[in-house]
Structures are given as C-alpha cells and as structure tokens.
Amino acid sequence: MSSLLEAFAGLLDRSIGEIAAMATDARSFDATRIGRIADIWDNNAVPLVSAACAPWPLRSRRASAGLRWMADLGADRRRLMVDLDPSLDKVLPTARPERSVHRDYQGRVFPGAFRLTAGIIDALVHDYDLANGSVRSLTAQPSDEGLQVHLTLATPRRFTPTAGRISRDGSRKPWPAAPLRFTLNGVTKLQFDAEDRIGMAVSRTDAGPAVTIGRTGRLLATEASVWPDDPRWNESTAGQAADLTTPHARPQRRKPLQTSTLTAPQRAAAQALVMLMNHARLVHHYPNLAAGVPILDICRIAADAGSAILSASTRRGAERQTAFVELERRWRHIPPTVPPEAIRYGPVVLRHARYDEPHDDYDVPHDGCAVLLAAVPGADPAVPWTLTSEEFTHPSRFRITSTAFNDGQHIHHDGEVLRIGDALVVR
Incomplete structure (x- = not known):
C-alpha cells in the first residue's frame, strides 16, 4: 500500500472519478451514491490539506487521524471508504457497534433505524395504527444494491402523548400523525397507486420483508429497515422499554484533526473544494434539480484534486502559497445550475x-x-x-x-x- 497520506489524497481522486463515471452516461446515474460520496468531503477536505502541509514527521500521523475521523461516522461510511479503496480495510479500525436508540440532550430516548425483524414489526403494530396510516411519500430508484424504495407512512399513534404540541402561534395543539420511514433494498416487486394509499400491513416472508399498501399496493424486498420519526416515541411502549436499557452516556466521536497550522491560501483552497462537493451532492437532496446540476463540469474542475494537493504541498515558502492560491482560483468557480431538460417522447x-x-x-x-x-x-x-x-x-x-x-x-x-x-x- 502507498503511504497513508497518498491513500488519503487518492481517496479524494477516486471519489471524484467515481462521481464522474456515474454522471458520464445517465443510464448509470445514481443520485444517492453521488450524494454519499460527495458528502465525505464536507468535513474532510480541510484535514487532507492539513495532513499534506504538516511537517514531514507529522504527515503520516495526521493522515491516519484524518482517515480514522472520516470512518468514525459509522459503519456505512467505513464501507463506502473501503468500497472506494479496498486497501483501507486493513488500515481503518473496525466500525463501532451502532446503537438503534440514543438519548437527546434532555436524556430522552429517540430511535434510529431498526432492521425490520418480526419483533420490530410487532412493536410497530402495538404502538402505531398502520391499518389507518396513509402514504405521505414514496421514492424509488436503482442503486448498487438493486431497486431501492423509501416509503414514509403518516400513522396514528395507539398511545396518547402526555402533552400537546406547541404550535408556531404559541397555542397547544394535538400531535399530528407520526411519520414512519421505511427503507427497502433489493426490491423485487413494487406496485403503488396514490389513489389507493390508505392502510398498510408489514410482514416477513421467506423471500424477505413484504409491505401491503391499500387494496392492491405491494412491496417485496430482500431487506428493510424502519425509522419511527416520532418526537413522542419515548412515550411509546417500545420507547419506554428502550429507556430501561439505553445508556445515559452519549457516545463520543474521535477528536477532529487539528488544522490550526493552515495558512489562508491553504484553507481557502480546501474550502473551495468543499463548496464544489457540496454543489455535487445537490443531486441527492434536490432530485428535481438533478438534471440541471453540472456534475461533469464539477468533476472536470476538481479532477485529480488529491494529487494536486500533494503536489502543492511539496513546494516551499512562497511557492507553496502560490500553488494553493492557484488551486483556490481553479476550484472556486462553481458552474451554475441550469434549467433541466424535460423528458421527451x-x-x-x-x-x-x-x-x-x-x-x-x-x-x-x-x-x-x-x-x-x-x-x-x-x-x-x-x-x-x-x-x-x-x-x-x-x-x-x-x-x-x-x-x-x-x-x-x-x-x-x-x-x-x-x-x-x-x-x-x-x-
């Protein structure tokens, strides 16, 4: 394997290269994966520049700290990094066990995503009236794991919250239906009609999780999860049970890489690169704009950015500062989003x-x-x-x-x- 600093910079080059590959021919366009890859560099472009510009004895240590900080976001982030560079699997620590239940700043439990097991299905049915829920949104898209569907069901609670919701005008109102957000991967059957969106049933079959919507809607997947996005979940039966076993100590992330030694041109170049990547991830957050986001132009501007950072860092004195000024000039011109072309016959x-x-x-x-x-x-x-x-x-x-x-x-x-x-x- 190359040095840790080269691996860090190479990960950036691979990230931009894969985004470009998915955008070159729209038949392989994957908005979710583009968004996930671009999101890596929101908090990690500055640590990369800091590691590259550190004194020689500190570069490897800072690159290692930067990669570990990057992977510390969770198992999904670590898997994505290893997918981009398999050699990182031996460098990165194993992912920490992820909790499905956490506590907020007031100590109340709140849920993350639960794998859709028979036990979780029973808990959902006990706390929420799925049969009288209504589909609020449905998204379907091909992914590297097959067809993926995100489904949000607005569901009446079977339990009564102890306090009403304070509305924007200061009055107290009843809580609205709770959103249950399902993610289904490897979907082999999808049938949905918005005119038939009332009522839902969830089950486990030999082929995987199955969801019935209304009279004729049907979803069948190889795996699925659910996030009860309910601000009063802590008062549900499942929430009260989780309160007895969830630790009060909040897990701490690794300390971020120190970047105070960066000069103004170095930090400006890193921030310009961050803005490019943030613009690229618009395709995930705003799919209605995705066809107008100039992904290929962004990738052309940012191509070989990791290698360019390493090259600039090898300069000395004023030459190094000039090199980073030039990188900032190259990266700061974000191509504008244009009106997307309409789908034609x-x-x-x-x-x-x-x-x-x-x-x-x-x-x-x-x-x-x-x-x-x-x-x-x-x-x-x-x-x-x-x-x-x-x-x-x-x-x-x-x-x-x-x-x-x-x-x-x-x-x-x-x-x-x-x-x-x-x-x-x-x-």
Missing part, C-alpha cells in the same frame, strides 16, 4: 421516481408533487445518454410498478399524462 431508462402527498408538517404546508429523472439518448446512439427530469405539481394521478425501471422502455406524453405503458402513469 421516446426511449428512456428511469433513474428516479418520487411521489409526495400534500400535507402539513408542524404548521408548514407542503404541496404535493411528483418528480421523475430519466436517461434519454441523443441523436447519435454512440453518444452517452443524458439526464432529463419532469416535475408535476399537485399531480392528480401517480401509479408505478417495478417494471418502469426495466431497460428498453418508451415514454409517452398523452396530453397532460406521462406514461410508460402500464408501469408508470403520472398526471
């Missing part, structure tokens, strides 16, 4: 579909919408496909099945209706 590969039901979220109204991302070919079949998108505000119809994500699909515009056969209907 013809062949497509669907990369993302989202439906949101109109709802109020703690006195803040949210409009209903549907968002689609699709790869479409150009006039030359040899040219990589490009990403297009369509956003429907207040959709009157949304129906989707897993076959909408198959290759070889054709999309049609019939008046105000967008359709992929019977696999996708949006109006």
Whole structure:
C-alpha cells in the first residue's frame, strides 16, 4: 500500500472519478451514491490539506487521524471508504457497534433505524395504527444494491402523548400523525397507486420483508429497515422499554484533526473544494434539480484534486502559497445550475421516481408533487445518454410498478399524462 497520506489524497481522486463515471452516461446515474460520496468531503477536505502541509514527521500521523475521523461516522461510511479503496480495510479500525436508540440532550430516548425483524414489526403494530396510516411519500430508484424504495407512512399513534404540541402561534395543539420511514433494498416487486394509499400491513416472508399498501399496493424486498420519526416515541411502549436499557452516556466521536497550522491560501483552497462537493451532492437532496446540476463540469474542475494537493504541498515558502492560491482560483468557480431538460417522447431508462402527498408538517404546508429523472439518448446512439427530469405539481394521478425501471422502455406524453405503458402513469 502507498503511504497513508497518498491513500488519503487518492481517496479524494477516486471519489471524484467515481462521481464522474456515474454522471458520464445517465443510464448509470445514481443520485444517492453521488450524494454519499460527495458528502465525505464536507468535513474532510480541510484535514487532507492539513495532513499534506504538516511537517514531514507529522504527515503520516495526521493522515491516519484524518482517515480514522472520516470512518468514525459509522459503519456505512467505513464501507463506502473501503468500497472506494479496498486497501483501507486493513488500515481503518473496525466500525463501532451502532446503537438503534440514543438519548437527546434532555436524556430522552429517540430511535434510529431498526432492521425490520418480526419483533420490530410487532412493536410497530402495538404502538402505531398502520391499518389507518396513509402514504405521505414514496421514492424509488436503482442503486448498487438493486431497486431501492423509501416509503414514509403518516400513522396514528395507539398511545396518547402526555402533552400537546406547541404550535408556531404559541397555542397547544394535538400531535399530528407520526411519520414512519421505511427503507427497502433489493426490491423485487413494487406496485403503488396514490389513489389507493390508505392502510398498510408489514410482514416477513421467506423471500424477505413484504409491505401491503391499500387494496392492491405491494412491496417485496430482500431487506428493510424502519425509522419511527416520532418526537413522542419515548412515550411509546417500545420507547419506554428502550429507556430501561439505553445508556445515559452519549457516545463520543474521535477528536477532529487539528488544522490550526493552515495558512489562508491553504484553507481557502480546501474550502473551495468543499463548496464544489457540496454543489455535487445537490443531486441527492434536490432530485428535481438533478438534471440541471453540472456534475461533469464539477468533476472536470476538481479532477485529480488529491494529487494536486500533494503536489502543492511539496513546494516551499512562497511557492507553496502560490500553488494553493492557484488551486483556490481553479476550484472556486462553481458552474451554475441550469434549467433541466424535460423528458421527451421516446426511449428512456428511469433513474428516479418520487411521489409526495400534500400535507402539513408542524404548521408548514407542503404541496404535493411528483418528480421523475430519466436517461434519454441523443441523436447519435454512440453518444452517452443524458439526464432529463419532469416535475408535476399537485399531480392528480401517480401509479408505478417495478417494471418502469426495466431497460428498453418508451415514454409517452398523452396530453397532460406521462406514461410508460402500464408501469408508470403520472398526471
């Protein structure tokens, strides 16, 4: 393996290279993975520059501390780092056991994500009225683990919170339905119709977790988890049981890498790189803008950034400062987001579909919408496909099945209706 500092810088180069690979041809576009990779460098570009610019005896130690700090965010972050650079598996410590239940600053328990086991399903049914819940949102997209679906169910509680919610005007109001956020990976069957979104049942089958929605909706996956995003979960039966076993001591992260020795040009260059990566992760947080985010331009500007940091750090005195000034000038020009191209009639590969039901979220109204991302070919079949998108505000119809994500699909515009056969209907 190369030195730890070279591995640290190489991880940045690999991150940018993989983002570019996923964006070069929209048929392999993965907004979630792009967002996860770009997110690595939010808090880690500055530590990389600090390690590269440290005195020689300290570089390896600072690079090791930076990599460990990066991986300390959790098992998913460590897996992503090792996926980008398998040699890091021998360098990084094993991931700490992750708690499913934590405590807030007032000592109240609050839940994380629970693997959807038979016991967790029983606990959900005991505390929440799934049969009278309503689908608030559904997102489906291909990922490196197969088709992934995120499902949020607004569910009445079977328990009564001890105190009402204080609204924005200062009055006390009843708590709204609790959001239960399901994540299903390796989805082999998806059938959802927004007109039939009331009522849900969850079970375990030999093939994996299964979800029934309404009369005809169906989801079948190889694995699934649920996050009860309920601010009063601590008063549920499951929350009260967790309160008896959850430690009061809050787990502490490793101390961040010291970066006080950076000069102004070095810190400015690192911050410019952070802004580039933050712009790239917009495709994950704002899918309606994803087709207009210039990912390839961002990757072109940031290409070989890790190697450039190492090269600049080998300079001495004023030459080093000049090198980092030049890097900051190169990285500070973020390409603007442009209006995305609309999905047009013809062949497509669907990369993302989202439906949101109109709802109020703690006195803040949210409009209903549907968002689609699709790869479409150009006039030359040899040219990589490009990403297009369509956003429907207040959709009157949304129906989707897993076959909408198959290759070889054709999309049609019939008046105000967008359709992929019977696999996708949006109006």
